[in-house]
Each structure stands twice: as C-alpha cells, then as structure tokens.
Amino acid sequence: MKPEAVVFDIGNVLMEWNPERFYDGAIGEARRRQLFAEVDLIGMNESIDAGALFRETIHALADATPAWGPEIRMWHDNWIEMASPRIDHSVALLRALRAKGVPVFALTNFGVHSFAYARTQYDFLSEFDQTFVSGEMGCIKPDPEIFRLMEASCGVAPEALLFTDDRADNIAAAAARGWQVHHFTGPEGWARRLVADGLLNETEAGL
Known part of the structure; x- marks a missing residue:
C-alpha cells in the first residue's frame, strides 16, 4: 500500500x-x-x-x-x-514531502536537552508534523515500546507508515510491527524509495 x-x-x-x-x-x-x-x-x-x-x-x-x-x-x-554536518539532500526530501502534504514525523534516539539545543542549530528539526524524542518518551529504539507509543499518538496505522533509519536493528524492530521500512545508507537511495512509493517524482526528489 x-x-x-x-x-x-x-x-x-x-x-x-x-x-x-x-x-x-x-x-x-x-x-x-x-x-x-x-x-x-x-x-x-x-x-x-x-x-x-x-x-x-x-x-x-x-x-x-x-x-x-x-x-x-x-x-x-x-x-x-x-552532530554535524547536516545532510542537505535528506533535508530537501523532508521539505519536498511536506510541500506535497505528506505527514512527516521524526522518531529519534535523542536526549531531551541535547535535542532542545540541536533545534537551535538546525532549523529543519522544527519542521516535522510530530516529533517523537526518546528522552521524552523514556525508551529508546529498538525497544518495541517506542514504536507502540508513536503509533498510539500519531493516529496512522502501522502498515501505512514508511520509516527510514540507518541502523538495521531499528529497521527490523519497526518491520516487526508491520511498518514499511527503508534502511538508510544515503540520501539518493532514500529519494529513489520515495519515488518508487509514489510520494515524490524524480524532480521533487532531487534525482
């Protein structure tokens, strides 16, 4: 789907x-x-x-x-x-999705205070529709509980979520809950997945 x-x-x-x-x-x-x-x-x-x-x-x-x-x-x-530098192509993909009206969430292992500081350094960290920060949730990926908590809050069915992460254990944990997943190894591959799933066209994806 x-x-x-x-x-x-x-x-x-x-x-x-x-x-x-x-x-x-x-x-x-x-x-x-x-x-x-x-x-x-x-x-x-x-x-x-x-x-x-x-x-x-x-x-x-x-x-x-x-x-x-x-x-x-x-x-x-x-x-x-x-925690630098920013990965510009990935940031552009985030913004392209939002411009198309696709809800975009963050699910991140991050401390409460370090994330607050990072938001003062990186504007894109304030651009998600919802942000799920492990330090605020009291558990970290790949604990299944963090995925369950996000599901309960975001209102989107697990099988309708597409999740990208650079760690294979986090991808496996999300897939076990029925999420669609993409193991991130670089922004071009991620861009191609978003095109393949019909969320962006090649121009929008920077390809």
Missing part, C-alpha cells in the same frame, strides 16, 4: 552523527580508540537518550573517571561538532 506518512530517524539520516571522527581530530585516533575502550561513552549516551540529564550525566562520568575527565567533558562541550 502507498504510505500515508513518512517517519525519519535524525542521526545519520538528516545530520551526521560521528563522535569517533570528532575525537580522532581532537585527540588522535590512537587515544580515541583507548578512550572508547576504557570508558563506556556509548552507554552514557544511551542513558541520555533514555531520559537522563545531559550535562549532569556527562560530568558525573568525567568526575568518576579523572584520567579521561577532559576528554569525556568534550562530549558535552563539543557535542554539536559530533
């Missing part, structure tokens, strides 16, 4: 999210590898995505790990450098 609404992940779909690249530039690849091996920065970030405070969570880990304290605090102080 033709999708009735489109759901975008944000990180690595609408803007790049690459902490490793930032740290490689800031402290060198060898030290970055050591840092990520010795400190659970990914777990820290997942707790923020699930609703933990942004600055306080990062600083608490830095205080508890003084050998890496300055580097851990970079996660807060240089966060926007990890």
Whole structure:
C-alpha cells in the first residue's frame, strides 16, 4: 500500500552523527580508540537518550573517571561538532514531502536537552508534523515500546507508515510491527524509495 506518512530517524539520516571522527581530530585516533575502550561513552549516551540529564550525566562520568575527565567533558562541550554536518539532500526530501502534504514525523534516539539545543542549530528539526524524542518518551529504539507509543499518538496505522533509519536493528524492530521500512545508507537511495512509493517524482526528489 502507498504510505500515508513518512517517519525519519535524525542521526545519520538528516545530520551526521560521528563522535569517533570528532575525537580522532581532537585527540588522535590512537587515544580515541583507548578512550572508547576504557570508558563506556556509548552507554552514557544511551542513558541520555533514555531520559537522563545531559550535562549532569556527562560530568558525573568525567568526575568518576579523572584520567579521561577532559576528554569525556568534550562530549558535552563539543557535542554539536559530533552532530554535524547536516545532510542537505535528506533535508530537501523532508521539505519536498511536506510541500506535497505528506505527514512527516521524526522518531529519534535523542536526549531531551541535547535535542532542545540541536533545534537551535538546525532549523529543519522544527519542521516535522510530530516529533517523537526518546528522552521524552523514556525508551529508546529498538525497544518495541517506542514504536507502540508513536503509533498510539500519531493516529496512522502501522502498515501505512514508511520509516527510514540507518541502523538495521531499528529497521527490523519497526518491520516487526508491520511498518514499511527503508534502511538508510544515503540520501539518493532514500529519494529513489520515495519515488518508487509514489510520494515524490524524480524532480521533487532531487534525482
């Protein structure tokens, strides 16, 4: 069936999210590898995505790990450098869908405070018809509960939703609930899927 609404992940779909690249530039690849091996920065970030405070969570880990304290605090102080640049073609697709009257939602693993900050840096984050932020919902993808909560709120049947995400586990979780899905590996492939599903023509999709 033709999708009735489109759901975008944000990180690595609408803007790049690459902490490793930032740290490689800031402290060198060898030290970055050591840092990520010795400190659970990914777990820290997942707790923020699930609703933990942004600055306080990062600083608490830095205080508890003084050998890496300055580097851990970079996660807060240089966060926007990890969450950049924007992926312009994907942003154009979001706007093209909205111009056609297609409802567009965001479903993202994002902290409450980091998302509020990101909205001051990226205008497109305020352009969704509805935005579902894991930190506000208290659960993160790929937990089935976050998909269920969105379904209950958006009013669109699962099988009428078309969802794109860069992570295969999130795509699999959505597909298990009957959503139509597209594994995002780049904006051109996503554009072609939107054309194939009859939501945009090639010109509108930038092809």
